[in-house]
Amino acid sequence: MKKELNWAVLGCGVIANEMAQALEHMGKHLYAVGNRTHEKAVTFAEKYGVQKVYDDFQEMFHDPDVDVIYITTPHNTHIEFAREALAGGKHVLCEKSVMLNSRELAEAIALAEEHHVVFAEAMTIWHMPLYKKLWQIVETGDGEIPALGKVQFIQLNFGSYKEYNMKNRFFNMNLAGGALLDIGVYALSIARSFMSSQPDQVLSQVKYAPTGADEQEGILLMNPDGQMAALSLSLHSKQPKRAVISCEKGYIEIMEYPRADRAIVVEAETGKVHEITAGATADALLYEMTDMEDAILNGNTGVMRLKDTRDVMELMTGLRKEWNMKYPGEEW
Template sequence: MEKNLNWAVLGTGVIANEMAQALKAMGKTLYAVGNRTHEKAVTFAEKYQVAKVYDDFHEMFTDPDVDVIYITTPHNTHIGFVREALKNKKHVLCEKSITLNSLELEEALALAKENDVIFAEAMTIWHMPLYKKLWELIDAGKTGTYASNANEEHEEIADWLADGVPALGKVQMIQLNFGSYKEYNMKNRFFNMDLAGGALLDIGVYALSIARSFMESKPDQVLSQVKFAPTGADEQAGILLMNKEAQMATLALSLHSKQPKRAVISCENGYIEIMEYPRADQAVIVEAESGVHHTVNAGEAKKALQYEMEDMEQAIKTGDVHKLKISDTKDVMDIMTDLRKKWNMKYPGERWE
């Protein structure tokens, strides 16, 4: 009989609440919760019928009944908690940004390998069914055909093509916007350097993940402009990427200027437009020559965390980690680290090398 994995969550904020609700939708119950403020953990446990609350949240890392930990705390705290969890042979799904920089990520990945556990980023882009189908469609477009013996997993793509959705050809250019209007309060987490604030790690990680997922290789040319908040955090940035295949991406990010969360993936034979892209379940595909629009759907936005945890559980049970896109996570972190080095934007106590 297949073992039911016991999940624990570190933190009790918005993501932790969504995670508990997602587990319930999966027919499961969250096993344990830990938080710096014990009273918050108790209240959270009562709300979601969580079996175990730790007096000291560090006990989560050594609890023999915990199989996998979802870390939802601010990203400046990730590496310390990740390190402790992995050393105690716990699988870890960690909120974005998975670490502060590439050095921390390399350490964590090495610890995961050493302890034979899985460490992955809770990046919605990697797990939403829409993106999995769009990546398949792009792959189909490279040859202009789709395998006639498509199995059930690929049936939806075959249906899209049968309905007239074009094989799009090579991705040429990607445009990404993500702008939030955050109160200009230098003490909040968005602008606070002590809490690893800034647009890049908070919202840019989504845009870069989209870009990387539709590019054939990691960008090796990166240009940028940045505007800093009074605290020294990156408030606004424009980023231009290009890889060895000459695929390009442009990103516009802001924490103090509202923009649509809009992605446009331009290919040889048409383009894909995606709104609200962090948890998208719908895209519009436009044919280049005719201008005909095709609306395609896959998955449900409200199930974003459920998809993450389902992929994580599958990876733990089978050892197949390809859906976790760990390599792409590493590429995105390398880009963000290199950008901040160029900007000379280092968080207090952070080590780059």
């Protein structure tokens, strides 16, 4: 087994830049880059000292020197690229939303198993140190903070104001736009991570943008253990990125998720407030990639929480089926 992995990135956008910087913080350099526009890939490579730029980025999938590929392109392209990368024997870290629907995700997981490689979603919720610490506090407590007991109710808000430009990725159906796959995936991931089992009761209301993409929605969830969650999502009205996890013996409040590094815990009986800090917002990609390397090199695949990714995708697919909101060319 190799001790050092060669990373390649597909795409040259914001996430790709953060990924290259994270590798530098890990004492490494990005090995290769591919992009639909070759000139952008060359400029990106010069900026970060990337060794290899492909004339045809499809060559990345078959380059024997590439170990793991980070797919950062729009999520409606993920299955196309993941299919080729996994079949080429590459480990794949795929930006959220990992796929369009559960059928695509099942195909990617099956391909990864067939070719004995790791496939995972680059979902920052799974990897930020703060969430790992909070999950522990709920279960067992931490120092002077007692265990909070069973999670009862979760409230999640996520809203941003996007101008009504129907050609951009937020509202464009051809680019799989909409609030659910863009920001709802974060809220659902937090909810799932604090719930003991997958929600099996789902209610929702949705408001559509003129393109037919979901602009705003309210979602209620409940699982067989009686745990509930309420989500408020919008792409055209600003809301705080706020999560409140209410437990039997206290509550947790997280501000500015998903890349949160601070939360408060309030004990129910005494009202005592504890400030919890862990990790750093700026290092979000570093945590994702460190866990991915752990999964590949040490077989610690549980840190990638693929089951939770699958559960969240199942919820999103079910919601869009209920809304009859299907992307062009999509197969359920």
